[in-house]
Amino acid sequence: GAVVSQHPSRVICKSGTSVKIECRSLDFQATTMFWYRQFPKQSLMLMATSNEGSKATYEQGVEKDKFLINHASLTLSTLTVTSAHPEDSSFYICSARGATNEKLFFGSGTQLSVL
Amino acid sequence: AQTVTQSQPEMSVQEAETVTLSCTYDTSESNYYLFWYKQPPSRQMILVIRQEAYKQQNATENRFSVNFQKAAKSFSLKISDSQLGDTAMYFCAFGASAGAGSYQLTFGKGTKLSVIP
Numbered sequence: 001g002a003v004v005s006q007h008p009s010r011v012i013c014k015s016g017t018s019v020k021i022e023c024r025s026l027d028f029q030a031t032t033m034f035w036y037r038q039f040p041k042q043s044l045m046l047m048a049t050s051n052e053g054s055k056a057t058y059e060q061g062v063e064k065d066k067f068l069i070n071h072a073s074l075t076l077s078t079l080t081v082t083s084a085h086p087e088d089s090s091f092y093i094c095s096a097r098g099a100t101n102e103k104l105f106f107g108s109g110t111q112l113s114v115l
Numbered sequence: 116a117q118t119v120t121q122s123q124p125e126m127s128v129q130e131a132e133t134v135t136l137s138c139t140y141d142t143s144e145s146n147y148y149l150f151w152y153k154q155p156p157s158r159q160m161i162l163v164i165r166q167e168a169y170k171q172q173n174a175t176e177n178r179f180s181v182n183f184q185k186a187a188k189s190f191s192l193k194i195s196d197s198q199l200g201d202t203a204m205y206f207c208a209f210g211a212s213a214g215a216g217s218y219q220l221t222f223g224k225g226t227k228l229s230v231i232p
Contacts (some may be wrong), residue, residue: 034219043206043222044160091158095220104220106160 003027004096006107013084014115021079021110023094029074030096034104035067038091050077084114117142117209121223128197129231135182136192136226138207144168148210149183149190150220155203163205166190194228202230 003026013019023033032051036044048064050056050071058064066088068080077096081088094107118141128134140149151163166174166183173181178195194201207223 043224044220046219046221049219093158093160095160103162103165109158 004030004094004105004107006094006110008110009108010111010113012113012115015085016083019081019084019112021081021092021094021112023077023079023096023107025075025096025098025105028096028098030077031074031099032097033071033077034095035069035077035079036093036095038093038109040091044093047079081112084112086114088112089114117144117147117211117221119207119209119221119223121207121226123226124224125227125229127229127231128194130197130199132197133193133195134197134228136194136205136207136228138190138192138223140188140190140207140209142188142209142211144211149181150208150210151179151181151190151192152206152208152222153201153203154206154225155200160206164192197230199230199232201228203228 005024005026007022011019034049035047037047038044046059047062048056048058048069050069052071052074056069066082071077091109091111093109095104097104120139147168149166153161153163164174164176164179166181173183180193182191204225204227206225208220210220
């Protein structure tokens with residue numbers, strides 16, 4: 001089946017620094033990618049939807065200047081948490097879908113801890 | 116906007132027994148998908164089963180089956196012959212169109228299932 005690779009799996013950073021998370025589709029072209037956030041023992045909350053070559057669409061309450069999403073190619077999307085603060089600590093998950101595939105494939109997630 | 120409700124925060128079942136996880140949803144959409152995802156301790160999201168709203172027949176995947184009641188907006192998951200590896204968080208999800216033939220998911224809060232040896 002299709003594989004989505006997400007890196008890093010875990011990152012610890014100091015408050016005020018920026019962190020980039022990568023999401024790659026390894027064997028299909030991901031025309032649409034989704035970024036989710038999951039707090040401990042809670043559900044996944046959609047942050048934004050990105051279509052290749054277009055600006056991402058952010059959900060209400062998600063700061064687009066803080067969570068920068070780039071989907072410049074059909075195999076790579078990145079989420080950059082800018083000027084991270086402790087409240088940004090969370091588990092971030094990407095998912096991707098190809099043009100001819102109705103299924104969504106999830107990355108393995110990134111645990112971000114901001115000190 | 117869509118909402119997905121899972122009313123059972125935690126459940127347990129004896130190994131080899133059958134368990135049913137409940138899910139209800141609310142939407143004004145006519146075309147949509149419903150999903151059950153499993154999230155084991157590794158936190159990798161794994162698709163368990165999928166149901167297209169326009170299909171009346173309930174989806175089945177080996178030991179997993181759903182009871183889809185469209186009028187009641189109910190979508191329960193039945194796990195037969197429960198195995199220790201089924202221990203995980205289970206999320207019910209609603210898929211609405213996100214344009215370009217794709218769809219975005221709204222997740223319920225999850226049900227933590229423990230299979231007891």
